[in-house]
Amino acid sequence: MSAPLSHPPAAQVTDLIRPELRALRAYHVPDASGLIKLDAMENPYGWPAPLQADWLETLREVALNRYPDPQGRALQATLREVMGIPAEMGLLLGNGSDELIQMLALAVAVPGRRLLSLEPGFVMYRLIGLFAGLDYVGVPLRAPDFALDLDLTLAAIEAQRPALIFIAYPNNPTGNLFDAAAIEQIIAAAPGLVIIDEAYAPFTDASFLPRLGEWSNLLVLRTVSKMGLAGLRLGYLAGPRPWIEQIDKVRLPYNINVLTQASAIFALRQQALLDAQTTSIRHGRSRLLAALRDLPGVEPWPSEANFILMRTAPGRADALFDGLRARGVLIKNLHGAHPQLADCLRVTVGTPEENAALLGALAKALAESAGGDVAAAGAGREG
Ligand SMILES: Cc1ncc(COP(=O)(O)O)c(C=O)c1O
Known part of the structure; x- marks a missing residue:
């Protein structure tokens, strides 16, 4: 019984x-x-059968009995090359960019600290901030065009002194890019880190990735999800090495599994x-x-x-x-x-x-x- x-x-x-x-x-x-x-903003296309066969062939080499490379070094090297990440910048891999948002929040979470983002925006910034114990500040976008309200945002930054500011560029769910000059002013005014979340980078020509290093507090977050690899769960965070080295400490060991590492290396080569x-x-x-x-x-x-x-x-x-x-x-x-x-x-x-x-x-x-x-x-x- x-x-x-x-x-x-x-x-x-x-x-x-x-x-x-x-x-x-x-x-x-x-x-x-x-x-x-x-x-869910997935890429609707699959792969032709011969390419699928090649991919499966590469997976034969993967040792499922071993832990993955903890830093995903080969994958990092591929991402650096394919995505044009500046060589002097640090790079951190996450189980989706969601996990990197979580690592950022955990790395700065001290009671009373704040996470700021623009609204309507990507809901996970608020949720993950809350999980980590950060207070949340949502700054409304302008109606009806969802443009960034620079004065309001700068006033909120001044009043709330957020540890983290997340700006999705283009924004989800509104689909627009914010004025780059306004973002520059926000980065300059921010007392903490500004993370430009470029999840939708494949669908726009605008990016802050080449501008990493212009400001000491700018980080760029990306994902392979929207470019056709959502099932792999792989995001990456690029920015000045002193930040990346600290944020890396809250990463759980082996966060990118062997199948994702091998598959992403293969897939990113199918430019x-x-x-x-x-x-x-x-x-x-x-x-x-x-x-x-x-x-x-x-x-x-x-x-x-x-x-x-x-x-x-x-x-x-x-x-x-x-x-x-x-x-x-x-x-x-x-x-x-x-x-x-x-x-x-x-x-x-x-x-x-x-x-x-x-x-x-x-x-x-x-x-x-x-x-x-x-x-x-x-x-x-x-x-
Ligand atoms: C702006 C933005 N950032 C991050 C993500 C999460 O992406 P990932 O699949 O890498 O966790 C999404 C997903 O919809 C998104 O819209």
């Missing part, structure tokens, strides 16, 4: 778990089985393929943006990333999101995520076929929701 399940009393959970953690809902990743997945995929996504973005502009009922913002943010008519986002999912397309519903994102949806740029399916489903969902309007108006007249 199996032992009965034993659960801790609710009071014990309440006593032991930090109140700020209990107040949170766990980060939710929706089930995308059977759906066209346009919710032509990755570039072709990125180019195709950039073209797809232009076409998708134009098509969305032509759809009555949604207003898209321009984007420098591999996704597009759009606003629906007031109160329509939930119904459109559900209508799309019912037609087999999963996107991100941002309504309710932040006051400035009211009625907003975000779509990842997919393959041309996926984008066409999205547009077709969206047109139908819009018509359905307009039909609901007419029905509601009719019902109103009758009643």
Whole structure:
């Protein structure tokens, strides 16, 4: 007979778990089985079969019984070469850039210290800051174009003296680049580190990577996730060596597993393929943006990333999101995520076929929701 399940009393959970953690809902990743997945800014393209075979061949060499190289030295060398990381800068690898955000937060976390970022922005800055015990300062972007409000940001920096400032460039979920001159002023004014998060670097020509070293407090964060390697979980942080050496101390040993190290070294060498995929996504973005502009009922913002943010008519986002999912397309519903994102949806740029399916489903969902309007108006007249 199996032992009965034993659960801790609710009071014990309440006593032991930090109140700020209990107040949170766990980060939710929706089930995308059977759906066209346009919710998470992944590259939609796979690899041709011969390349896949070559990759699998390289994995034969990997010793699964051994721990990985703790620093991932061969992978670091490949990244330096392929990404053009200045030789004099330090480099740190993370299990996704999320882990590097966590390492940064852990490295500076002293009670009362603050982490600042711009809002609406990437939610993990606030969450990870909270996990590490940092206080969070969110500075609103300007409405309606989500431009950086330099005066407001400088005033917040002056008043709050944040240890860390995260700026996503381009920004998620708004897709825009901020004014580079404004960012320069922020770096110059910051009392702590400024991390320019270039997760969407493959889809824009702007970057602070070549400018590392111009300011002693500038770090650049990147990931391979959006360029087609999200499954590997690999991010990298580049910046002046004295910072990188200290942040490296909070890294758990062997954080980049052997399969990721070997696969990333192989994949990063497929520059032509990755570039072709990125180019195709950039073209797809232009076409998708134009098509969305032509759809009555949604207003898209321009984007420098591999996704597009759009606003629906007031109160329509939930119904459109559900209508799309019912037609087999999963996107991100941002309504309710932040006051400035009211009625907003975000779509990842997919393959041309996926984008066409999205547009077709969206047109139908819009018509359905307009039909609901007419029905509601009719019902109103009758009643
Ligand atoms: C701005 C930004 N930074 C970082 C990340 C996390 O990337 P990774 O997959 O490397 O953890 C994301 C993911 O969506 C993002 O939008």
